[in-house]
Amino acid sequence: MYLTKRTYVKNWEHMKKDQLHEIIIKKGGKLVKNINLKKISHIIEDIGYWRKANAIHNWFVKNIQDGNDNCGEYYVGEEYLKRLLTICEKVKKSLVGTPKKKVKVKSGWAGGKDTFIDVEVFKNTELAEELLPATSGFFFGDTEYGDYYLEDLDNTIEIITDALKEMENGGEIYYSSSW
Numbered sequence: 001m002y003l004t005k006r007t008y009v010k011n012w013e014h015m016k017k018d019q020l021h022e023i024i025i026k027k028g029g030k031l032v033k034n035i036n037l038k039k040i041s042h043i044i045e046d047i048g049y050w051r052k053a054n055a056i057h058n059w060f061v062k063n064i065q066d067g068n069d070n071c072g073e074y075y076v077g078e079e080y081l082k083r084l085l086t087i088c089e090k091v092k093k094s095l096v097g098t099p100k101k102k103v104k105v106k107s108g109w110a111g112g113k114d115t116f117i118d119v120e121v122f123k124n125t126e127l128a129e130e131l132l133p134a135t136s137g138f139f140f141g142d143t144e145y146g147d148y149y150l151e152d153l154d155n156t157i158e159i160i161t162d163a164l165k166e167m168e169n170g171g172e173i174y175y176s177s178s179w
Contacts, residue, residue, distance in 0.1 A: 052141025
């Protein structure tokens, strides 16, 4: 799961000198000659990465991708980033410091049987389930509301906060996933 920033850098003949971008690409200290610098239109920067953060992915699918979970690349407006940040902060606040309980979860398969482990999960998950529900699926990871879920919230808060700062300097934000 990726968040990228795309900045338009195409130079046009009608632009004033102080509006032009200068793009230099070097490899090993030498100019790269197999890239036509006049044809570069965007610089794409990786600004966020998640792994198996199924609740976050589910939010993007529902709110940005019109329900299409197709590994496409989708524009994410500033208002949506702010909305996701607010949700993550609310859900985190509802979980941190609350009691936990142990539950058995399937951990694998051995000797022709399912194997299970005990996992601590938060007892009160109503807000998390309402605003940012965990989602099961192939490659989606843990669906329990425990420490990994909380780590995903922390990671998302950091990524979105940084993305909003990045947007202050221009550029557009895109979300994509690959299974």
